[in-house]
Amino acid sequence: MTPAICVEHLTVTFGEGMLAFRAVDDVSFSVMPGTAFGLVGESGCGKSTVMGAIAGRLTDWQGKIAIDGEPISGRRTLPQRARVQMVFQDPYGSLHPRHTIERTLLEPLEIHGLDDRDRRIGKVLEQVGLPQRFRYRFPHQLSGGQRQRVAIARALILSPKVMLLDEPTSALDVSVQAEVLNLLKTLQEDQGLTYLLVSHDMAVIAHVCDQIAVMREGRFVELTDKQRLIAGAVENDYTRLLREGV
């Protein structure tokens, strides 16, 4: 089977010359369709940068990235972009402050030429547990958790194959987190979605992910899986520290 995401020797450097800083250093992994891959590690170790390269937010990287077997580069076609959707760590920065929620959700539908727009918006709001009256609100009129649900809705509305989730539930209270995690699982079962998930909460990682990579200073220090993580059968001391901090 072709992996949904295949990353080979990914390296990302910021700055030049004396100031050059290697944020991601020769990282390789692949994720099979319909499975979830977790990225964990210290703050600043390069997790969001890996996601940014796969999402096409960053264009300056070395190595190979393929989605569904199709190699991608800095420039992407419209269908390539629809296939991979990302939910950002910082929901406020990623929503346009002067657009209502409805307009925010309408925009991807327009860009990708999808019809039946009103129904799609209604459905996706329901999926993320937001009342329909929120359509007419602006981001600053929402709480942090409500904004994050809008960001998830915006990603879902294009029916992507791959979802890149950067701390998708850290701004949510645990009851809404439970709803969102259950929703992610249902979507995975029904539509065969593939996830790449970053979270600092090892219980969330263990709940969602089949494979887990532990990152430190731009590199992978351990690759493990759900069973081993739950059982505590991890090799690296840093992984153990993360796990026991729960």
Added chain:
Amino acid sequence: MAKPTQPMLDVENLKVRFRTLAGPIEAVRGVSFTLGKEKLGIIGESGSGKTMTGRAVMRLLPKSAEIIADKLQFEDVDLSTATERQMQSVRGRRIGMILQDPKYSLNPVMSVGQQISEMARFHLRVGKREAEERTLAMLEQVHIRDPHRVYRLYPHEVSGGMGQRIMIAMMLVASPSLIIADEPTSALDVSVRGQILELLDEIVVSRGIGLMFISHDLNMVRSFCDRVLIMYAGRIVETIAASELENARHPYTIGLLEALPRIDAPRDRLAVLQRDPSWLEPTR
């Protein structure tokens, strides 16, 4: 649990109302609590009014908001009648706030080091050199690796967790006596988070300050805070000693505890809260 002390903050029947095109929205609907030299956790549903409660104390709300309270007293300042000028000497200097959206609250066109430096110059009235040195020391204190590199970075060039720690550093330079921390560690991994909590704890104890700690992380609040307020739909539904959280009575609090994923008890689907309309009514 910390000994109850003379409260530095006294809030009675606080309401926050927004005027919107679709009619008024009452985000906070009659909240009362006091805060002494302690770590007071605030947990509660997303949208329940935690952030607005914190911002009301700072009087940091948009123009469309109205604050109504029977009492809103901070030390010798009556926050409900204080002039904007008086508030300027309170905000940042005597009450510090760590905002929920760190990157959004930073100035995008100034390096993060410069921003902390300016704070130090403004609040401590020190020279440029000294402000810079204090900033580097501060960055180190919040466990930023390589402070010299990070000093020069702009907000969009730092990671989520670095942004959070930069906000903490900025707030701490002024030595406030009350800190309102809104989700201060949500983007931090456990190891850095532990160090930041230790730092906050040390400051609360050694400087004798009060901390309002807004968080979604039940386990963290349980082990870090002294007391916890649980909010639901703009009201406080339960107040409990953090160590007693296990024995919470309100069905919302119990539901929260059950919704937690647990690494030692994996399950296919997580328990979802069944919300009861009666929770919207004031508790007697």
